């Protein structure tokens with residue numbers, strides 16, 4: 001597998017009144033042209049890991065790592081100006097709720113056109129053509145009409161697809177999708193997943209798919225990193241998740257609903273404080 005991104009010993013720290021809080025604690029993994037899931041309960045450090053790659057951790061948070069290499073170049077050594085280029089051109093991020101990412105007072109078309117012209121020298125007509133192409137690429141049925149609409153006129157699923165279209169304009173090699181489908185109903189969720197799937201297969205993109213939904217991740221991704229309390233506690237091929245060894249992963253698996261053998265109630269996960277201090281597992285292939 002050709003490696004796009006290689007992360008070694010990543011920490012995200014927040015100074016608090018009670019001392020330093022380590023949200024991510026020595027995480028290492030690499031990403032190829034694949035669908036890599038990061039799964040774990042709320043607060044386990046999934047989003048902070050995704051944001052740290054793009055150096056999008058807000059002050060006073062601190063990102064440290066031995067390296068975050070994109071094609072062998074350490075992103076931590078780049079200036080903020082160069083990082084803006086990386087964010088715009090090489091790695092894109094899609095968040096859960098498009099409402100926070102789209103400008104409410106600009107039409108979808110103007111936003112897409114502007115996004116294109118930020119990255120490429122293009123006339124307005126060329127940028128408009130590209131915008132229409134991108135809307136078609138994310139299965140928007142009536143792109144001409146959508147170009148003239150405002151974000152509040154879009155349903156959640158359309159908004160999310162428009163965000164993906166926006167992120168695709170610079171043709172990024174890596175897409176980090178943070179809970180991209182959790183606000184969507186099941187059928188729209190399926191559409192958004194199949195768009196991302198196509199991008200990995202057809203464009204050879206690397207996808208980091210962050211979710212708390214182990215079921216979804218195990219069906220959609222190639223590989224899964226399980227995070228607990230800021231660490232990677234297990235790395236599995238998605239189709240071998242049932243063989244997972246770590247008690248936390250087993251607990252997550254055990255709490256999934258099963259249709260063939262319904263249980264009267266969900267199991268209570270007995271947490272072992274030593275997991276917090278266990279060495280991080282490296283998710284290398």
Ligand SMILES: Nc1ncnc2c1ncn2[C@@H]1O[C@H](COP(=O)(O)OP(=O)(O)OP(=O)(O)O)[C@@H](O)[C@H]1O
Nearest residue numbers: 014021023040041042043044045046047048049212
């Ligand atoms: N500004 C901050 N100051 C202190 N702690 C923070 C700050 N921002 C985030 N954290 C903490 O970092 C930890 C990891 O957060 P993160 O958002 O990565 O979790 P997550 O696994 O993505 O959870 P969720 O699924 O709920 O989004 C959490 O315990 C969170 O409270």
